[in-house]
Amino acid sequence: MLLAERQSLILKELNHKGRVYAADLAQQLGVSEDTVRRDLNQLGERQMLRRVHGGALPMQLDVPDYADRLEVKHPAKQKRANAALAFIQPRQTILLNSGETCLYLAKAIPRDMPLTVVSACPLIACELVHHEKVEVILLGGTFFKPALRCVGTAATNTLRKMRFDSYFTGACALHPERGFSAKYLEEAEIMRVSVEQADQTIVMGGVDRLGLISNHQVANVRELDVLITDQDADAAIVQALQERNLQVVQV
Amino acid sequence: MLLAERQSLILKELNHKGRVYAADLAQQLGVSEDTVRRDLNQLGERQMLRRVHGGALPMQLDVPDYADRLEVKHPAKQKRANAALAFIQPRQTILLNSGETCLYLAKAIPRDMPLTVVSACPLIACELVHHEKVEVILLGGTFFKPALRCVGTAATNTLRKMRFDSYFTGACALHPERGFSAKYLEEAEIMRVSVEQADQTIVMGGVDRLGLISNHQVANVRELDVLITDQDADAAIVQALQERNLQVVQV
DNA sequence: CCTGTTTATGCATGTTTTTGCCGATTTTAC
């Protein structure tokens, strides 16, 4: 094994695991610990990694774990996100809306699942940094802070040029007759296009969002495909939605 | 588990929960309480947290100045970022590269300064969420994880349609004769356009980046305007850069 | 092809760092 090749492997391992131990590397690479240490020191000098006692850590600044602090707060959202995972197949191209539930979904994606994820939410991009197999495409534009996402013609125009296997979104408001609606005009605009460009739309929303109507219409129920909601959702509403051809999953 | 890694986790936990107990941490991290105490004491000495009997609290609790709250993992980068602030005037439109120093700069922007910030780095967008007066425009495209930024034609095309008062960037490598260069091709591409579209380019880089040459040329020294570096930068290199019309600020 | 030089590697040496434990001391809570 060549020196450069070995150092390359070390960096790869580091990138993959987020940390490497000198002793482990020595065994894995079939060289002495001294050699590994020399490699690590060299890579450290070249700013390719952060050398620490016992091994090395990545150079790159650690991405703050925005979703972690929410974890305990909303187990229900977590549950719905996990259920949504079932609608993702390897190698698909999916579109993720912004919002807490979508953030949970991004976080829940298995680290070894090859996937293309498109989103207008920078938080989701940050969350997917450590998913090696996930290619992330970020929709740019004006950063609309109330929804933590990009909006505007730049984003919608890019969207119109793409097709998605699935569009995942949280539910601002979902009403059997008045359909799916959102709070902000800017957001509704881009969500409308999102629904159009995706083969199927999967809405994740708690019982508190069902039967609601918000400011701006996004789509009617027949344009949606799946709703993931709680066990204790109002049976009448669920039935009304099912009659409009919406598959309802209760977790 | 590496020491640095463990301390990092402690800080993260502290950040999320707002307080940590030595006993809990010991159990959580699978080390003895003595080790945790040593970690806490070290982090305390490094001003990363406030050590108290039984555990630790975040630094900012009795530091009213909100700006002091950032983790100062790299005081030198922080210093350079603060110096760069002097080159920003209210109501300007500035372009921020990705990288840790730029992240510090974004954080250091006064909360009441009206500004338009453009960046291809989602982290920077996230950091600016709470800057009410700052309008953020995110450049979309393929998310290039090694540099934590978006790259590709989408981003460069958007860039070409804009003008900026200033472009701020960290220094991968700056050499008097060979100019400013970057590690990745994708990154160099977009940085080149960035320099072109901005009235002035301000480079922030430690002494360890001066005199280096990296893989992909971005600009020659005469295309740059300001370098912010350390006091102990190599005098010969500094002079060579100044002779090429680069204003050098040493902090 | 031969020879001197550089480079990469492993080993032996002694040193430093990290860590857990123990007993003594301080702080906290009741």
Place this chain on the structure above:
DNA sequence: GTAAAATCGGCAAAAACATGCATAAACAGG
């Protein structure tokens, strides 16, 4: 005031480390 918890200091074992040295391979240049 007392008991429990937390802390401090020192100590020792294990791990990680730096250093010098020897060997072998790769290289350069006649």
